[in-house]
Every structure is written in C-alpha cells, then in structure tokens.
Amino acid sequence: MAQVSVVKQIGPSSEKTRGAILDLIRSSGTVSRNELVELSGLTGASITRIVKALIEAGLVIETGYGDSTGGKRPTLLELNPRSRYAVGLSLDDAHLTYAVTDLGGRLVGRLVTRGTGQEAPGAVIERVAGELELLLAGLQIDRASVVGIGVAGAGLDIRSRAERASLNAEEWENFAVRDALAASSGLPVVRENDAACAAIGQFWVGRLSASQDFATLYMATGFGCGIVEHGSLARGASSNVGEIGHMVLEVDGPPCWCGSRGCLEMLAAPRRVISDAMAVEGLAAELGLSGAEADVRHDFSAVGRAAAQGHTACVALIEGSARYVAQATLSVVNLLDLDRVYLAGPGFAEAGPIYLRVIRDAVGGLARVRDIHRVEVVLSDPARDAAAVGAASLALQQSLTPHARVGRS
Amino acid sequence: MRARSVSRGVPHYGEQMNGVGLVLVGDVLAADPVISALVHSLGEAVSEAGLPFLARVVDDADSELDVYHAWHASGAPDAVVVIPAEADDARVALLTRLRIPVVALTHEEHLPGVSAVVLDDDAAADELAAFLDRRGYRDVLYAPDGAGASDASDLRDSAFARLGGRVRALDDATPQAVARAVAEAVAPAAVVAADATAAVAIIAAIRETGRSVPGDAGVLSWNDSLLCRTSDPTITALDRRATEIGRLLGECVLRVTAGGELGRLPAPRAGVAARESA
Numbered sequence A: 001m002a003q004v005s006v007v008k009q010i011g012p013s014s015e016k017t018r019g020a021i022l023d024l025i026r027s028s029g030t031v032s033r034n035e036l037v038e039l040s041g042l043t044g045a046s047i048t049r050i051v052k053a054l055i056e057a058g059l060v061i062e063t064g065y066g067d068s069t070g071g072k073r074p075t076l077l078e079l080n081p082r083s084r085y086a087v088g089l090s091l092d093d094a095h096l097t098y099a100v101t102d103l104g105g106r107l108v109g110r111l112v113t114r115g116t117g118q119e120a121p122g123a124v125i126e127r128v129a130g131e132l133e134l135l136l137a138g139l140q141i142d143r144a145s146v147v148g149i150g151v152a153g154a155g156l157d158i159r160s161r162a163e164r165a166s167l168n169a170e171e172w173e174n175f176a177v178r179d180a181l182a183a184s185s186g187l188p189v190v191r192e193n194d195a196a197c198a199a200i201g202q203f204w205v206g207r208l209s210a211s212q213d214f215a216t217l218y219m220a221t222g223f224g225c226g227i228v229e230h231g232s233l234a235r236g237a238s239s240n241v242g243e244i245g246h247m248v249l250e251v252d253g254p255p256c257w258c259g260s261r262g263c264l265e266m267l268a269a270p271r272r273v274i275s276d277a278m279a280v281e282g283l284a285a286e287l288g289l290s291g292a293e294a295d296v297r298h299d300f301s302a303v304g305r306a307a308a309q310g311h312t313a314c315v316a317l318i319e320g321s322a323r324y325v326a327q328a329t330l331s332v333v334n335l336l337d338l339d340r341v342y343l344a345g346p347g348f349a350e351a352g353p354i355y356l357r358v359i360r361d362a363v364g365g366l367a368r369v370r371d372i373h374r375v376e377v378v379l380s381d382p383a384r385d386a387a388a389v390g391a392a393s394l395a396l397q398q399s400l401t402p403h404a405r406v407g408r409s
Numbered sequence B: 001m002r003a004r005s006v007s008r009g010v011p012h013y014g015e016q017m018n019g020v021g022l023v024l025v026g027d028v029l030a031a032d033p034v035i036s037a038l039v040h041s042l043g044e045a046v047s048e049a050g051l052p053f054l055a056r057v058v059d060d061a062d063s064e065l066d067v068y069h070a071w072h073a074s075g076a077p078d079a080v081v082v083i084p085a086e087a088d089d090a091r092v093a094l095l096t097r098l099r100i101p102v103v104a105l106t107h108e109e110h111l112p113g114v115s116a117v118v119l120d121d122d123a124a125a126d127e128l129a130a131f132l133d134r135r136g137y138r139d140v141l142y143a144p145d146g147a148g149a150s151d152a153s154d155l156r157d158s159a160f161a162r163l164g165g166r167v168r169a170l171d172d173a174t175p176q177a178v179a180r181a182v183a184e185a186v187a188p189a190a191v192v193a194a195d196a197t198a199a200v201a202i203i204a205a206i207r208e209t210g211r212s213v214p215g216d217a218g219v220l221s222w223n224d225s226l227l228c229r230t231s232d233p234t235i236t237a238l239d240r241r242a243t244e245i246g247r248l249l250g251e252c253v254l255r256v257t258a259g260g261e262l263g264r265l266p267a268p269r270a271g272v273a274a275r276e277s278a
Helices: A002-008 A016-029 A034-041 A044-056 A121-139 A178-186 A192-204 A263-267 A270-278 A281-285 A292-310 A312-336 A352-366 A386-400 B033-048 B061-073 B088-098 B120-132 B153-162 B176-184 B196-210 B226-230 B242-256
Strands: A030-032 A058-064 A077-081 A085-090 A097-104 A106-116 A146-153 A190-193 A215-221 A225-227 A340-344 A377-378 B020-025 B053-058 B080-083 B102-107 B115-119 B139-141 B167-169 B189-193 B215-219 B236-239 B264-266 B271-275
Touching: A016 A030, A016 A034, A016 A044, A016 A058, A016 A077, A016 B271, A030 A034, A034 A044, A034 A077, A044 A058, A085 A192, A085 A386, A085 B242, A097 A312, A097 A386, A097 B033, A106 A192, A106 B033, A121 A178, A121 B053, A146 A178, A146 A386, A178 A190, A178 B196, A190 A192, A190 A386, A192 A215, A192 A225, A192 A340, A192 A386, A192 B196, A215 A312, A225 A263, A225 A312, A263 A270, A263 A312, A270 A281, A270 A292, A270 B061, A270 B196, A281 A292, A281 A312, A292 A312, A292 A352, A292 A386, A312 A340, A312 A352, A340 A352, A340 B033, A352 B226, A377 B226, B020 B033, B033 B053, B033 B242, B053 B061, B061 B088, B080 B088, B080 B242, B088 B102, B115 B242, B120 B271, B139 B176, B189 B196, B196 B215, B196 B226, B242 B264
Parallel strands: A085 A146, A146 A190, A215 A340, A340 A377, B020 B053, B020 B080, B080 B102, B102 B115, B115 B264, B139 B167, B139 B189, B189 B215, B215 B236
Antiparallel strands: A030 A077, A058 A077, A085 A097, A097 A106, A106 B053, A215 A225, B236 B271
C-alpha cells in the first residue's frame, strides 16, 4: 500500500530518502537491511549508510536476529517509538485539545484547556505557547524530541495565512496561525482544517486499509468534510477540499456570509438550530438557553442532550438540521461513489445518534449506487479527539515522510 | 503546590505541571469506552472553569507513581484525579504524602476523608437484577471477554450475587461457544457480553444457529457505548453514567482547587439502558 508510493517518491535528497526509509521501517514493524534493499530499490551500501544515521539519531533500534537464509542471521530493525513525539492541537471555540503521540502514533497524553471563544487570535497563540510548556513538562518530554505541531482549525487556508472566516470571528481572518505558532514555539507547524485532520486521525487510529476511500463529515460550530483517497488526504488546488458547509441546498435560501445563498451552514449549523430553538415558546427558559453568540455551542449541547432523551421539540429541531446534513452527505456519496462516511466532531457529541439515523436513512434509501454496494455511515466516538489525534498524525507524517509534506509554495 | 494566579482567565505557566492531572495505565482511552467518556467529560468540566486538564498515559502502575513524584518535583499540579481508587490505595497515599490534593472515584467504605465521587455498586447491581427479572430471563450467561471490558469486577460480583444461582460465567466466551451455551440453556436466556463489540458478534452467532435475538435470547452489554446506541439491533447495556460521573469529578476537583471544604458526592446510579437486543 503506502510502500509503493514511498518507493516511487524516493528522490535524490538524502533527507527525503531517510524519511522514506524510516517510514518503511515503521510500516514494516520489524525489518532487516536486506528487506529494506528489496522494498526500497536502493543499493545495500545506501541502506547501510541510512540505517546507521537513523540508529545514531535514536530513531531506529536493532531488536534481534531474523531467520538465516543461508549465511549470517540478519539483524532486525524497528522504530524506536519513544525517541520522538508529535503534538496535535485542535483549535475550537469550546475547547483547545492537545494530543501527544509517540513516533509509532500511540497516544501518550492529552491536555484540554479553555476554547478560543471570543478571545483575540494573538492572545490564543500566546496562551498556546504557555500551554505547550505545561504539556511537555507534565509529560516529561524534552522539546528537542518533538518533531512538530499539527494544528487543526476551522476555515480556509490562504497560503501561509490561516483564515478562520466565520460569522463572529473576524479577528481570526488572515491571522497567520502557522507562522505565529512556529515563531512562538520554535517548532515546525503544519496546519490543516479540522475535518481533514479528523479524516487522517480516523485513517491512522482506525487502522483502515489504504485501498478504502472514505469521507469524514465534521461538525463543530460549522461543517467540514475531509476526504481520504488511496490512504492520502485529497487536497485540491489550494488545499481547501471539503468546504461542505457552503454546499448550496436551497438556491433561494437565506443569504450566507460567504456571499452565496442557502448554504448548509445557514440551514443546519448549531447557530441555526439555536436561533430556531429561541423561537420555540418556553424552550429557552426550560433548557436554560441564552441564545448569545458566545454560548452557541453550550446551547447546542443542551438542545442535543434533550433531543437524545426524547424531548419532542428538541428532536424536531435536531431532525430539521439532520435532514439538510443528510442531503449534503448524500450528494458527497453520489459525487465520489464512497462506501463509507464517518461523522465526527463535537457537534455530534450529544445528538449524534439522531443525525446518524437521519443520514443513514437518506443515504441508504437514495444513494445512486445503493443497488451496487452498501454505503456505511459510522458515528465516530467524540471522546476520541479525532481532530487533535489526526493533527498529531499529520505532524508525524510530515517529519517521517518529507515527500508527503503538506507543502504550499 | 503553587498558588494559582488570582484571575482564572490568565493562567501563568512555567516549567511546572499546574492544572489538574490524571494518569492512566495502559491503552484504556482507546480500549474502554466508559473510561474514555469519563475522562472526556472530566476534561471539559475542568477546562471550562479555566484550569488546564492533563491526562497522561503510562505503561504500568510503577510508572504512575513515578509520574506523581516527577510532578511534585516540578511544582505539582493543583489536584490529581485517581480513577478508580481502592481501599488503602497506594496512589492516594503517595499523593497525600506529597501534599497534592486528590479527588478519587471510589466506594463509600474506602478512603474516608478523601474528596471523592462515590459509586454505589449495590444499587447498580440491583438495577441489573431487577431488569433481568422484569424481562423474565431464567438463565443468565456471562461471557467475560472483549478488550473493552472495564475493571468493574466488584460490580459484576455484586450483580451476580443478587441473581442467585441463575448466573453462569462461561469459560469459553467465543461467540460460537456462547451461541451453543444459549442453545443448551433454559429459555429464555440472557447473555451479558463484556462490551458492545462482543455483543454484536454474539448476536450474529446466535442468529446463525437459527435463534432470534431478543425473541429466543436477550443479549446485553456490560458497558454502554456509542456502538450500543447505533448498531443494528441497538444493544441493551448497563449504563454506568460515565459522562455524568466525569462532570461530577470535575465539580469536585474545582471545589478542592478553590480551597473549598472536602466533599464526597454520590455518583449517579448506574441503570439499564433498555434497547432492542434484550
């Protein structure tokens, strides 16, 4: 699977080659130098030299001997998982979640702190720098062993600047998350939207086969859609694949801040559900909803929780949102001929099963390919921090396989 | 312990571990939906009040004690949460000696004087026993398998004691063996599977033998999880109220870090979430 693309991509640069060989060792579990020669197509002398460098860097260890094929028994190599770590950070209105994984992708710690809320971006980035100190101190991880930080956040990527364009977070527009965090932390930073990170996290954590394409629909305050094809993230012309929140579902629908009309976000995002909930007589008082912009996520959780417990008005509100999300999902499935869709993100934490039911009904009953293959819709466990774990995976991938760098000119 | 800054909105971090800490041994966050849900809601409750919440994963119990020593040496967290804590818990004893405030998830008779959320396993066991009685199950089989089983042996023992001689723990808990045991049991039988994944496999195996679920046999999961709520059929499960317990632990921690009086809060009582499989 991934090995084929690794071999194809081995370039002349020694850094790239080293990264590719390290990835081969990682994906092989244990492997001998001779096997690396066969897998990579490099010469024995090159492999010997690269492996020596990897061992000296502490990234790879010799773990014993393989079976003899006639001569001397070969020494086996494997990744030294605790030699390096990656940090994933999910920037979200409600919480900042940091996930730290070792070189093998295993979670070694997670930190949760206050969300971005209405805080100014510069203040958040400053806070993140302090929280990174706290995180690494608490996990007793030396900064020098951190390969990088992956950041998952909503919004577009405008080249080196991260734009977080949404209704009430204008200050995040054009704020360079990646550059600011790289400067304050002194570590390489890779940024990706939260839906894409969740999809990558699903791929790594779920041990999915690279042959299986899937999409992850992510709901936090807005929507995103990460698409994984042949084991890698689909990127598009500017690394902005998956803006499903601006799929138009009603051509004459309510105007959207993006300039269009009838976008999914205007029809079905938590903000819309809450504005509808505020119009239901007595509901705000009953559930303690404030209706204020800063409380959208909190209010949405309350409505979701009540819906999950069968509160009739809340079930209707959530189903109203879910019907639009289902139509958008159906279109994605039809467009890409997917056989698997994941629902992830904090927006599904409370009323996820209701969304799942409505989306399954729509996709199962209406997908163009329904007579040819099943389309599975799966709800990810929101406690798994898919976006943060995926962001750590991205940072890891970038350092292990430089050819796969999420590069932008 | 370092005094926290006066304003909660502007925490100052240095080379020290402040905030609230939790150490988990082994890969429980991935393997155990009950622990995972509890840790998630605990983290939300603590962080929403402006305190950072750090969960650290270590390989073994000795490493856990080493972490507390290291945290103490580097400035000490505002509080540490221990889940679950037993009688004479070595971790609670160490943290107390290090003067790090502790909040435990434990049982009424354990660790008097320690701030805690207190589980009532007897009440939970009664709920399970009453549910099985109400549904008229005559033979109850327990299939102790599955990677996602929480360590809830007290609760399980207590539940089984209340079911008298009707409960049999199966030696071979593979789905096929469970299906054979169902075929030989006094109908209608109930199977308590260790978790949702096991329950799904057992339901499939029972249906392969030509029997129906829940008609001929009911299948329950010892742990509630997302899979229980979204599988087909949906799976009846023991709801241990992990999310609410996490929030309560969070409240308890905040009380302790604010210098409030020590408290013991009763955990919401576990119950049976009745769904399609039993």
